[in-house]
Amino acid sequence: MTDVITSDKVATVSLADADGNMDKLAQDLGNSFVEYGFAIVKDHGIPQDLIDRAYAMAEQYFALPEEVKKKYHVEGGGGARGYTPFGVETAKGANAYDLKEFYHVGRDLPEGHRFRDHMDDNVWPEEIEGFKETFQELYAEFDKAGAKLLSAVERFLGIEEGFLVDAIEDGNSVMRMLHYPPIPAQPGEHIRAGAHGDINAITLLLGAEEAGLQLLTREGKWLDVKPGPGELAINIGDMLDRLTNGYLPSTQHRVINPAPERASASRYSMPFFLHFRSDFEIKALPSCVPEGEEPKYPPITADEYLQQRLREIKLK
Structure with missing residues (x-):
């Protein structure tokens, strides 16, 4: 069994430094x-x-009756917009589904936009006044914060300024409202979120100060990730891992079930999955490929990779 450790070695940075x-x-x-x-x-x-x-x-939305929530489930949509019911998403390679339900909000595109066939229209619950306006505003704020973080990543990698920021313009980024309900008396092999890597470029997560989020270190130990109140946990996704040839790793992470005294409490969080635009070719940066070696992964567009991964986690 893999050990669990707690550490403060995961850096806390101030985005004001940008x-x-x-x-x-x-x-x-x-x-x-x-x-x-x-x-x-x-x-x-x-x-x-x-x-x-x-x-x-x-919280208001997830407290609605099941039949009302399911009005906003988009059949055949791969969970890209609206509601995904409890027990659907399953980590890649796992048999046990995650103990969660969620709601997705994506980018609003005008009629005739070249990526309209890659991004569905948002669906908005009519039962909650101001829901649309609130989450459109929050989406824009996450988009802005994500661009600042990628500017710093550009500087760290020594690549052309604006390269990554340009790559996310009109990207298929998704904001997820997550609800982990109280844990059943006998959850069996199911946990709130099985070990997985994220599909996208980077993830910005609100709500990880509630215990449960862990990452898997290079040494094979589980490390608790504990931001302070209001802080974001940020992680590299598979797309940026591929682009940097594994230099910036998409780390396996999970959300474990709570201690017995917290099992009756719900857990909420909001990850923002920052994606490259659909036609962006994810091809290893030359500076990240050692001389004399071939890239670890073949080139693939962001949309092709997204569709492949959605099938793997049983959303399509």
């Missing part, structure tokens, strides 16, 4: 990514009152 000390932000963030695939970010600039409002609305 406006005055980008070199420090880039090095601290990049070094933590290289070692753990994770970092913790404070001073991210997302207004706390907006976060509080969004959490309150997410």
